[in-house]
Amino acid sequence: MTSKTDRKKAVQLFKALSHSTRLLIVQKLLEGEKCVNDIRDLFDVSQPNISQHLNILKFSGIVDFLQEGNLRCYFLKNPERIKKIIQAIK
Amino acid sequence: MTSKTDRKKAVQLFKALSHSTRLLIVQKLLEGEKCVNDIRDLFDVSQPNISQHLNILKFSGIVDFLQEGNLRCYFLKNPERIKKIIQAIK
DNA sequence: TTATAATATAAGTAAATGTTTATATAATAA
């Protein structure tokens, strides 16, 4: 049986993935780390909005970033896990 | 690469699972089919609200039901898939 | 038939999430 906190975490993760921009970001990051403007250029989405989505992904534990000069390069914290999840829902 | 419609479907599925009541319902249904009032009694949630959540789960293709007399017994359409998804997010 | 039990639906309201616009910060380049 799953505990209450486990379930909250799961719900948060599902929420993080239940937006098409965020799901796309995650899929792109499966190819490797990308900095914000690279990600931004992939979609027709404003810079602040991308930042906000990245923040949600970060908060839910899906991504993290490394500061490289004035760039922030985001990457999946656990790409294998993400692959499994995406595979499972297909 | 995932198509746009695939992604929409995935997003819808994640959305359906990103609510703790619905995730709990789904976990309960892994034990076997249950009718609405059985489900309702498991939680502190109103009857209409349970119906609404079940409707969302039905619409997203996760559950279906069989009418048995005046009972509606809900079941998971693809329990293996659900198990995999839940396993993957852990 | 009428009453009751099980469930769904609809309308209204509340709460959460998403997007835009404007502004801030931090790192580098000039």
Place this chain on the structure above:
DNA sequence: TTATTATATAAACATTTACTTATATTATAA
């Protein structure tokens, strides 16, 4: 230093989702 580039944050507004309350439907039991 000052300007510029990359990114974040905050506030306002829009949209979506959730929940409640009231009512409808459908099947069975009396």
